[in-house]
Structure formats: C-alpha cells, structure tokens
C-alpha cells in the first residue's frame with residue numbers, strides 16, 4: 094500500500110484522506126453523530142475528512158473555493174454518498190437533500206477555511 098493511502102479510507106467509492114477516517118467520513122478531529130461530510134479541497138482536488146486532516150496529511154497549504162466555482166461538487170454526504178455542490182451545501186440547512194441525514198450545524202464557523210466567503 095502506498096504511503097499516502099495509509100491515511101485514507103474508501104467511502105462510497107471515493108478515497109477520503111485524513112486521520113482515522115471512518116466509513117461515514119468522520120475523522121479523528123470531528124467524530125460526532127452528525128460529522129458526516131467530506132470536503133474536496135480546491136488546492137489538490139482530493140477529499141478530506143476536515144481542514145485539520147488536510148493540514149496533517151497534505152504537504153501544501155490549503156486554498157479555498159472561489160465563488161465562481163461553487164457549482165463544483167465538493168461535498169460528500171457520508172451517510173448516502175450523494176455529492177453536493179458548494180452552493181447546494183450552503184443552502185442545505187444542515188441536512189442532506191438526498192437522504193435527509195443531519196449535518197453538524199456548527200460547521201458554519203469553518204466555512205471560511207474551505208470556501209471564499211467574500212460577502
């Protein structure tokens with residue numbers, strides 16, 4: 094197994110990188126009942142369990158998604174595997190539009206780490 098895959102887990106057909114990523118994309122940093130989304134990073138197009146997973150596992154600084162790319166599918170629901178665009182996720186009211194699973198509503202305080210929140 095390649096070195097980098099030691100810190101990755103296949104969830105719904107996507108390889109999710111991070112620390113201790115489980116089968117619902119929870120990680121060592123965020124592992125509550127509703128911490129079930131993975132995020133594709135703008136810088137490397139790889140899925141990570143969270144920002145801290147990227148910090149620990151990627152060898153480069155993270156960049157955020159500019160507004161013009163918010164139609165990209167950068168959010169993965171760890172419950173059903175549905176991919177959401179950034180706009181869909183930000184408008185999801187902390188729940189998966191496909192399966193209804195609740196997302197952690199406190200994630201909003203971290204949006205600026207992933208998305209260019211310019212307004």
Ligand SMILES: [Zn+2]
Pocket residue numbers: 134135136137138147151153154155156
């Ligand atoms: Zn990256």
Ligand SMILES: [Zn+2]
Pocket residue numbers: 111112120121122123142143144145146147
């Ligand atoms: Zn993490």
Ligand SMILES: [Zn+2]
Pocket residue numbers: 170171172173174175189190191192193194
């Ligand atoms: Zn879902």
